[in-house]
Structures are given as C-alpha cells and as structure tokens.
Amino acid sequence: MEQAGSIDLVQQLRAHLESLQAAGVLFVPFDASAPLQVATNLGAQTNGAIAEVVETPPEDPIEVRQRELAVLREEVAKCDKCSELFSTRTQTVFGSGPLDAEVGFVGEAPGSAEDAQGEPFVGKGGQLLGRIIAACGFTRDHVYLFNIIKCRPPANRAPSMTECGNCRDFFRRQFELVKPKFLVALGSTASRLLTGQNQPLAKLRGKVYEYRGVPLVCTHHPDEIEKDASGARKREAWEDMKLLLRTMGREVPAPKS
Numbered sequence: 258m259e260q261a262g263s264i265d266l267v268q269q270l271r272a273h274l275e276s277l278q279a280a281g282v283l284f285v286p287f288d289a290s291a292p293l294q295v296a297t298n299l300g301a302q303t304n305g306a307i308a309e310v311v312e313t314p315p316e317d318p319i320e321v322r323q324r325e326l327a328v329l330r331e332e333v334a335k336c337d338k339c340s341e342l343f344s345t346r347t348q349t350v351f352g353s354g355p356l357d358a359e360v361g362f363v364g365e366a367p368g369s370a371e372d373a374q375g376e377p378f379v380g381k382g383g384q385l386l387g388r389i390i391a392a393c394g395f396t397r398d399h400v401y402l403f404n405i406i407k408c409r410p411p412a413n414r415a416p417s418m419t420e421c422g423n424c425r426d427f428f429r430r431q432f433e434l435v436k437p438k439f440l441v442a443l444g445s446t447a448s449r450l451l452t453g454q455n456q457p458l459a460k461l462r463g464k465v466y467e468y469r470g471v472p473l474v475c476t477h478h479p480d481e482i483e484k485d486a487s488g489a490r491k492r493e494a495w496e497d498m499k500l501l502l503r504t505m506g507r508e509v510p511a512p513k514s
C-alpha cells in the first residue's frame with residue numbers, strides 16, 4: 258500500500274512538472290529545508306535548484322535469470338539428497354552454455370572426466386559430441402550442455418530412478434531458466450525421462466516429442482557411439498541430427514568427404 262501511494266505521488270509530481278513545462282516554466286525553485294523522504298526513496302535527484310524525477314531502470318530479465326541460475330548452481334553444489342553420490346563425488350557438475358541456447362543437449366549423468374573438472378561433456382564422449390555439434394553447424398556457444406543428474410554415479414553406473422527423482426526439481430528449474438529452444442536427449446535414460454515413455458531408445462529415436470513445450474529429439478549418448486566399432490550408432494546419430502535440423506528449419510550441411 259505504501260509503495261502504491263508513493264507511485265501515485267510520483268505520477269502526480271510528473272503531471273505537475275509536465276503542466277508547468279507546457280506553460281513555459283523551465284526551472285522549479287527548490288526548498289532545501291522541505292522533507293525529501295519520498296523523493297529520495299524513489300531515486301529523485303536534485304541540485305538544489307531543479308527537481309527532476311529519475312526512474313530506476315527495469316532489471317534486465319536475462320540478468321535476473323543468470324542470477325537465479327547462479328543461486329541454483331550453489332544449491333546443487335551443497336545437495337546431499339543421494340547419499341552414495343554425495344559421498345563419492347569430487348564435485349557437482351551443473352551445466353554450461355548460454356541462456357536461450359539454440360539447442361540443449363541432455364545426458365544422463367557426469368562421468369569421471371566431468372566429475373574431475375566440474376564441467377559437462379569434457380571426456381572422450383564429450384569431444385565426440387563437440388564434433389557432432391560442429392557438424393550440425395553449431396559451436397558450443399550455441400548450445401547448453403547438462404545432465405539429468407548432477408553427480409557422478411560410482412564406476413559410471415547408470416543413475417537409479419531414485420537418484421533421477423531426487424534431482425528432477427533441479428533439472429526442471431535449470432531448464433526453465435536456460436530456456437533452450439530445442440532439446441536433444443542423449444542416451445536411453447535421458448530419452449525415457451524426457452519423453453515420459455518407458456521404451457528402448459531404438460523405439461524412441463526418429464520422432465519429434467515435446468518436453469514442456471520444447472521440441473525434443475532422442476539419440477545415442479556419445480559414450481555409446483564411441484564404444485560402437487561398427488559405426489552404426491554414429492550413422493544413426495547423424496540421422497537424428499538431421500531430424501533435429503529439419504525440425505529447427507535449418508539446412509542440413511552436406512557430409513564432408
């Protein structure tokens with residue numbers, strides 16, 4: 258109520274000053290002995306002779322989201338909801354990339370290199386993901402990289418459903434703050450959780466889903482592509498990336514010879 262009253266006063270003061278200006282009055286005498294509480298609270302400035310109302314500029318929504326993301330990162334760093342992961346991790350691995358990224362790539366969990374460095378997708382699989390991203394015509398500056406859970410499971414085992422559930426709220430809040438325009442689920446765990454369908458990855462690939470209003474494509478995890486000596490998963494992953502690019506309305510780059 259008090260703030261609404263203050264805003265009324267500012268509006269009245271502005272209207273009064275504008276009417277004086279319209280009448281040709283360019284300078285308003287200022288009484289330094291008069292109470293200044295309202296003007297000071299609202300950011301008004303005075304040089305002792307002219308009173309001018311200065312509005313506080315509205316906050317940049319991107320900066321607000323960046324600040325909220327930093328708060329969330331701190332919250333994640335202190336999290337001990339999964340006792341085994343909490344006691345074995347080197348550190349949490351939150352995510353990296355710009356807000357409003359063109360594409361968000363979502364893995365299931367950090368591996369050993371990520372656990373050591375605190376950054377997602379920095380191991381061998383991450384390097385392959387970097388090449389896939391480049392082949393699509395993106396750089397890492399266009400994409401946001403994150404995982405369903407933020408702590409490395411021991412011996413790189415798959416995360417349990419309990420661990421994924423414990424981390425679900427962190428993931429959702431991160432997704433809402435980053436707001437990627439398109440999503441790629443990497444591997445079966447991320448694909449099942451983001452599509453909400455308990456199907457093998459082979460059945461989830463090749464279609465476009467939606468996660469919270471954002472188009473979503475499923476493909477192999479880069480670690481699994483690395484392990485496949487036949488090259489079949491690599492070819493399938495490229496088919497999935499072509500589906501992503503078509504969904505985005507982007508041209509599919511010609512394969513390099």
Ligand code: SF4
Pocket residue numbers: 333336337338339340342343349406407408420423424427
């Ligand atoms: S995986 Fe997520 S919920 Fe579990 S301890 Fe790590 S940050 Fe917390």
